[in-house]
Amino acid sequence: xxxxxxxITRSFGAFRALNDVSLNIREGELxxxxxxxxxGKTTLLRIIAGLETIDAGCEGSIAFDGHDVxxxxxxxxxxxxxxxxxxxxxxxxxxxxxxxxxxxxxxKHRPVEAEIQRRVQELLDLVQLGGxxxxxxxxxxxxxxxxxxxxxxxxxxxxxxxxxxPFGALDAQVRQELRSWLRRLHDEIHVTSVLVTHDQEEALxxxxxxxxxxxxxxxxxxxxxxxxxxxxxxxxMEFLGQVNVFHGRIGDGVARLGEMTIDYPSYPHxxxxxxxxxxxxxxxxxxxxxxxxGQLAAQVVRMxxxxxxxxxxxxxxxxxxxxVELPLDRYRELSLQRNEYVFVQxxxxxVFLPDASSEALPDYAI
Amino acid sequence: MLAFRKYSxxxxxxxxxxxxxxxxxxxxxxxxxxxxxxxxxxxxxxxxETVTNARVMASYRLTFxxxxxxxxxxxxxxxxxAWTLVRYRFPGKRLIDAVVDLPFAMxxxxxxxxLTAIYSKNGWMGQYLEPLGIKVAFAPLGIIxxxxxxxxxFIVRTLEPAIQDLDKEAEEAAAILGANxxxxxxxxxxPSLMPALLTGFAQSxxxxxxxxxxxVFISGNMPMRTEISSLLxxxxxxxxxxxxxxxxxxxxxxxxxxxLGTVNAVQWYISHRSRGGN
Numbered sequence: 001x002x003x004x005x006x007x008i009t010r011s012f013g014a015f016r017a018l019n020d021v022s023l024n025i026r027e028g029e030l031x032x033x034x035x036x037x038x039x040g041k042t043t044l045l046r047i048i049a050g051l052e053t054i055d056a057g058c059e060g061s062i063a064f065d066g067h068d069v070x071x072x073x074x075x076x077x078x079x080x081x082x083x084x085x086x087x088x089x090x091x092x093x094x095x096x097x098x099x100x101x102x103x104x105x106x107x108k109h110r111p112v113e114a115e116i117q118r119r120v121q122e123l124l125d126l127v128q129l130g131g132x133x134x135x136x137x138x139x140x141x142x143x144x145x146x147x148x149x150x151x152x153x154x155x156x157x158x159x160x161x162x163x164x165x166p167f168g169a170l171d172a173q174v175r176q177e178l179r180s181w182l183r184r185l186h187d188e189i190h191v192t193s194v195l196v197t198h199d200q201e202e203a204l205x206x207x208x209x210x211x212x213x214x215x216x217x218x219x220x221x222x223x224x225x226x227x228x229x230x231x232x233x234x235x236x237m238e239f240l241g242q243v244n245v246f247h248g249r250i251g252d253g254v255a256r257l258g259e260m261t262i263d264y265p266s267y268p269h270x271x272x273x274x275x276x277x278x279x280x281x282x283x284x285x286x287x288x289x290x291x292x293x294g295q296l297a298a299q300v301v302r303m304x305x306x307x308x309x310x311x312x313x314x315x316x317x318x319x320x321x322x323x324v325e326l327p328l329d330r331y332r333e334l335s336l337q338r339n340e341y342v343f344v345q346x347x348x349x350x351v352f353l354p355d356a357s358s359e360a361l362p363d364y365a366i
Numbered sequence: 367m368l369a370f371r372k373y374s375x376x377x378x379x380x381x382x383x384x385x386x387x388x389x390x391x392x393x394x395x396x397x398x399x400x401x402x403x404x405x406x407x408x409x410x411x412x413x414x415e416t417v418t419n420a421r422v423m424a425s426y427r428l429t430f431x432x433x434x435x436x437x438x439x440x441x442x443x444x445x446x447x448a449w450t451l452v453r454y455r456f457p458g459k460r461l462i463d464a465v466v467d468l469p470f471a472m473x474x475x476x477x478x479x480x481l482t483a484i485y486s487k488n489g490w491m492g493q494y495l496e497p498l499g500i501k502v503a504f505a506p507l508g509i510i511x512x513x514x515x516x517x518x519x520f521i522v523r524t525l526e527p528a529i530q531d532l533d534k535e536a537e538e539a540a541a542i543l544g545a546n547x548x549x550x551x552x553x554x555x556x557p558s559l560m561p562a563l564l565t566g567f568a569q570s571x572x573x574x575x576x577x578x579x580x581x582v583f584i585s586g587n588m589p590m591r592t593e594i595s596s597l598l599x600x601x602x603x604x605x606x607x608x609x610x611x612x613x614x615x616x617x618x619x620x621x622x623x624x625x626l627g628t629v630n631a632v633q634w635y636i637s638h639r640s641r642g643g644n
Contacts, residue, residue: 049542050542051538051541051542073541074538074541074542075541075542075543075544075545075546076544079542080542081538081539081542083535083538083539085533085535087533087535087536087538087539088536088539089536089539089540089553089554089557090533090536090558091557091558091560091636091639092557100540100543100545100553101543101544101545104540104543104544104545104546104549104553105544136639152539152543153543155543156543156544
């Protein structure tokens with residue numbers, strides 16, 4: 001189902017949870033709403049579900065396949081909703097939980113008992129928990145409970161599935177498993193899905209498209225590749241993945257970062273101004289000897305080679321921390337010592353000018 | 367051997383456990399067993415005769431029926447009061463909250479006199495109810511009102527924390543799954559509150575069975591019609607028939623015990639099931 005969110009504003013007292021947000025979600029895709037807490041992502045999801053209203057004076061609207069549903073109650077929108085803390089009915093068995101949406105239907109739409117039995121068993125098999133029908137929610141693990149919650153949400157045959165931090169309450173390992181399982185399930189049933197998460201890794205791994213949100217606004221919408229490699233704003237740059245941030249000045253085609261000067265032809269204006277430089281840890285390299293002005297002298301503070309790459313923390317003379325990620329063989333080749341002075345070289349950097357932060361200058365190799 | 371002790375950072379298990387047993391014995395168990403000892407002064411035939419006497423049987427029926435009805439009335443209206451106090455914010459909320467405790471705090475004789483004054487033929491309420499054919503004071507209805515009055519705080523105070531702890535998301539889930547408000551209330555909210563509701567019901571019921579002070583004023587104490595069991599015990603004592611009084615007391619005690627035990631068993635079954643037992 002196609003979801004069209006148009007100019008939605010929602011305030012809680014003086015706090016603007018959503019500020020004039022518009023978004024289009026296409027039929028069959030899995031979209032992740034990603035952002036820190038307080039960014040408005042959950043509010044947006046709840047408004048799509050009908051659990052939350054938009055501001056009284058707000059002209060915005062929500063449309064499903066072109067039909068305005070702004071004033072339609074949650075139960076009549078045909079959405080499935082999965083809560084962070086499962087929201088299973090504790091006094092009902094797993095079977096009764098999943099059967100609930102079928103049993104509360106109006107008499108003429110209610111399936112007969114045999115049909116309910118069949119449908120519930122089918123859904124439990126779909127979430128691979130067919131044998132647990134008689135258990136109570138308290139007897140299940142967190143991962144199992146969330147899968148039951150998902151089966152229950154699917155029992156209404158939703159045209160859209162909304163998931164509010166569905167793996168937020170689970171252990172790292174279970175979360176990883178469920179994540180790839182959810183992706184496979186989505187490829188199987190193709191129901192339009194919106195997933196709220198604050199975990200960038202989760203969003204990057206699962207979603208077809210990512211909506212990065214901050215302070216009640218959408219910062220960027222794009223594929224995982226787009227938002228990670230071509231962040232539109234400083235916020236997206238900083239929120240997705242680790243990044244080194246430097247504050248310097250730019251003017252006359254030259255950028256200055258402390259003692260370091262870098263050619264920067266895309267800003268030829270004579271007037272010098274402040275700029276922020278972003279470099280990903282894996283885009284940096286460490287050299288023993290300087291071979292030009294592009295390098296920054298820094299002292300090794302900490303080394304952590306546990307993982308698929310080695311993380312080295314350094315400090316410039318001004319005290320700015322730098323994180324460098326080196327391939328393990330490169331790390332072994334260097335055999336760095338603590339407190340040693342080295343030079344940091346950048347293969348790529350992004351520059352944002354503060355008062356025009358929305359337009360990123362093209363990536364520039366130093 | 368039963369393992370009584372588990373390691374704890376706070377010492378003092380022996381002394382606190384010893385104190386608990388001693389205190390409970392002195393305050394509860396010894397007086398209760400004295401009751402049975404006293405009653406055993408009667409022969410079995412005398413005992414049966416005392417406790418199955420027509421007037422006594424009528425008093426049991428009256429006491430248990432009115433107590434049960436009062437507990438039911440409290441379950442419904444106490445639920446509404448507790449729900450309102452937890453879920454809504456309104457001016458005067460703290461005052462109403464304090465008023466709920468009044469029946470706890472007031473001497474029962476005071477409430478008895480007050481209720482009688484209001485519901486008697488010339489009272490504020492009585493003067494309007496009497497012409498409609500509704501007799502409250504000196505009738506079983508009055509007993510129910512007095513019992514409901516003293517039992518109300520039990521229901522409200524046990525339900526309040528349970529309503530507070532209700533899973534709001536479960537209600538939202540029900541709504542989104544297509545349940546209407548009545549269905550959500552009957553199928554989700556009520557079952558979740560059942561253990562607390564039963565506890566409050568049992569406490570209110572037990573209190574009503576034992577109630578004396580407020581009931582004797584409003585009931586009128588007409589033998590066979592508005593005479594509660596507690597009053598019979600007192601009048602037997604007045605006639606220095608201690609053994610007879612204790613015999614009736616024993617029956618009351620056992621009956622209350624059975625009722626409370628049943629309610630507790632049901633409650634245990636409900637909460638144990640949803641907590642993960644089999």
